Amino acid sequence: MTFDEITPEMAVSFSFEKTALMLFFMYIFPYLIGSIPVGLILSKVFLKKDIRTVGSGNIGATNVLRTGSKKLAIATLFLDLLKGALPIMGAYLHHGFGLRPEAVLTTGMFIILGHCFPVWLKFKGGKGVATAFGVLIAAVPLAGAITGVVWISTIFITRISSLGALAACAIAPIATYFIYGSAPAVIVALISALVIARHHANIMRLLNGEEQKFGKKKDKDVIASE
Numbered sequence: 744m745t746f747d748e749i750t751p752e753m754a755v756s757f758s759f760e761k762t763a764l765m766l767f768f769m770y771i772f773p774y775l776i777g778s779i780p781v782g783l784i785l786s787k788v789f790l791k792k793d794i795r796t797v798g799s800g801n802i803g804a805t806n807v808l809r810t811g812s813k814k815l816a817i818a819t820l821f822l823d824l825l826k827g828a829l830p831i832m833g834a835y836l837h838h839g840f841g842l843r844p845e846a847v848l849t850t851g852m853f854i855i856l857g858h859c860f861p862v863w864l865k866f867k868g869g870k871g872v873a874t875a876f877g878v879l880i881a882a883v884p885l886a887g888a889i890t891g892v893v894w895i896s897t898i899f900i901t902r903i904s905s906l907g908a909l910a911a912c913a914i915a916p917i918a919t920y921f922i923y924g925s926a927p928a929v930i931v932a933l934i935s936a937l938v939i940a941r942h943h944a945n946i947m948r949l950l951n952g953e954e955q956k957f958g959k960k961k962d963k964d965v966i967a968s969e
Contacts, residue, residue: 770853773830777857777874780864781826782807782819789815803869805904820873827854827877835881844883844927851878852934859941870941872908875934879915883927886918902956905945912939 782802786794790810794802798809804823808816831847831854858874860866876894879887893914898907912935920928939946948954 769850773850773853774857775862776830777826777854778861778863778868779826779857780861780868781822782869783864785815785819785822786810801869802864804873823858823869823873824877824880826858827851827874827879828881829877830854831878831881844923845930847882848878848927848930848934851875851882852930852937854878855934855937859937870908871934871938872911875938876911878934879919879931883919883923883931885922886915886931889918890915898957903949903954904957905942905954906949909939909942909946909949912936 780802782794782804786792786797786807790812792810794800794806794810798806800806804816804820807819810816831851834847834850835842855871855875855878857868859868859871861868872894876887876891879890881887890911894907894911896907897910898904901907915935916928916932919931945954
């Protein structure tokens with residue numbers, strides 16, 4: 744078929760299919776990747792346990808740690824981080840590194856939404872800290888690195904996981920703004936707001952001085968930060 748043989752109807756159909764495919768790979772596919780419940784899968788495969796019946800019932804790395812398996816908790820943390828980073832890296836490799844940060848951050852937002860509200864678990868997922876960090880380190884690496892330093896340093900100093908996550912959320916939009924500009928910073932602010940909202944119970948315990956620290960005996964009902 745030559746170019747002259749393409750009808751307007753065919754052109755519209757092709758344009759629609761191309762747009763639908765683009766939307767799928769920009770938003771739906773990243774959401775599905777983010778919604779993979781890594782902690783739940785690992786705990787079922789290696790511990791024969793449903794992590795949702797342990798501790799806080801959260802599917803993240805901190806609650807996996809409550810099973811007593813440090814290796815599995817580290818694996819959960821690492822794989823949740825990769826969930827955020829790999830789709831962003833794939834977008835850069837496919838479209839080139841000229842992509843604007845706000846474009847890939849928008850995709851990253853859907854990855855995090857998938858982690859927090861996975862369709863497979865009736866939209867009851869994790870709190871998005873590790874996955875959000877993966878998105879930042881891939882999309883805005885300098886801001887992501889600063890955020891990571893604040894996250895880890897705060898946990899090291901205070902021994903409170905949720906406080907580290909909240910401090911990281913506070914610094915991430917600021918670092919993004921000064922390094923990458925206002926447009927990426929707005930999306931990072933939305934990501935931070937989502938993660939902070941997922942920590943509402945932790946915030947109340949912090950205000951009441953009841954949040955648990957690492958190294959102390961943990962009540963099985965304590966809610967993890969991740």
